[in-house]
Amino acid sequence: MLASERVLIVEDDKEIQQLLKLYLDNEFAVYTAEDGEEVLRCVEEIEPDLILLDILLPKLNGIDACKKLRLKGKTAPVIFLSCKRENEDKIIGLDAGGDDYITKPFDPGEVVARVKAHLRRAKMNQGSFGESSDGVKTFGSLKINVNSYTVSINNKPVSLYAKEMQLLLFFVNRPGQVFSTEQLYDQVWGTDRYGDMKTVMVHISNLRKKIEENPAVPLYIQTIRGFGYKFNPVTI
Numbered sequence: 001m002l003a004s005e006r007v008l009i010v011e012d013d014k015e016i017q018q019l020l021k022l023y024l025d026n027e028f029a030v031y032t033a034e035d036g037e038e039v040l041r042c043v044e045e046i047e048p049d050l051i052l053l054d055i056l057l058p059k060l061n062g063i064d065a066c067k068k069l070r071l072k073g074k075t076a077p078v079i080f081l082s083c084k085r086e087n088e089d090k091i092i093g094l095d096a097g098g099d100d101y102i103t104k105p106f107d108p109g110e111v112v113a114r115v116k117a118h119l120r121r122a123k124m125n126q127g128s129f130g131e132s133s134d135g136v137k138t139f140g141s142l143k144i145n146v147n148s149y150t151v152s153i154n155n156k157p158v159s160l161y162a163k164e165m166q167l168l169l170f171f172v173n174r175p176g177q178v179f180s181t182e183q184l185y186d187q188v189w190g191t192d193r194y195g196d197m198k199t200v201m202v203h204i205s206n207l208r209k210k211i212e213e214n215p216a217v218p219l220y221i222q223t224i225r226g227f228g229y230k231f232n233p234v235t236i
Helices: 014-024 036-046 062-071 087-095 108-129 162-172 181-189 198-211
Strands: 006-010 029-033 050-054 078-082 100-103 136-139 142-145 150-153 156-158 221-224 228-231
Touching: 006 014, 006 036, 014 029, 014 108, 029 036, 036 050, 036 062, 050 062, 050 108, 062 078, 062 087, 078 087, 078 108, 087 100, 087 198, 100 108, 108 162, 108 181, 142 162, 150 198, 162 181, 162 198, 162 228, 181 198, 181 228, 198 221
Parallel strands: 006 029, 006 050, 050 078, 078 100
Antiparallel strands: 136 142, 142 150, 150 156, 221 228
């Protein structure tokens, strides 16, 4: 892990903020912010590689801050921190563009492990993207430029969040292979010991809404009942 990797902690509770900073300082360049509006400024200034984002923040809550970041095209992984434990709250966070969700109180060591896993996965995926000879993968009306990290349907750009892009590229690099929910979580998120498998289903649902003509009858990301999911490499 490179020491130059930047982690932004957005937390208004000073004790939690300092505890996280203490655990992360040895391996990352750590920055802090205390409200949702401040995080928008910090991201523009420092371009963090990962954001730890509390949900209950003053001025602008973490969910809305994450939505604004994604609309601005910021793709750094976002790990939400929250005292809310309901699955519905986790799904709201993931729908907003989050990549992971940690409930309070938490083990700081677990947070560090998840930060490392997300950064490692992002780095590995980005490293494999540039291996295409022409940089463009075409599947029917779906085009993926693995160099510019962009996607289009019928030549119209499609905006994907970081984990949606990573999930899509994991699939397209392995056409026709069937993966279980657990395998997808392990390969794309890399934190299967701690995570909720619903994370995968939420992201697949969101991805289908963006790239499928009829998400209810998907052409590209197909469900193999009783086994998992596979990517159908459409050529027409």
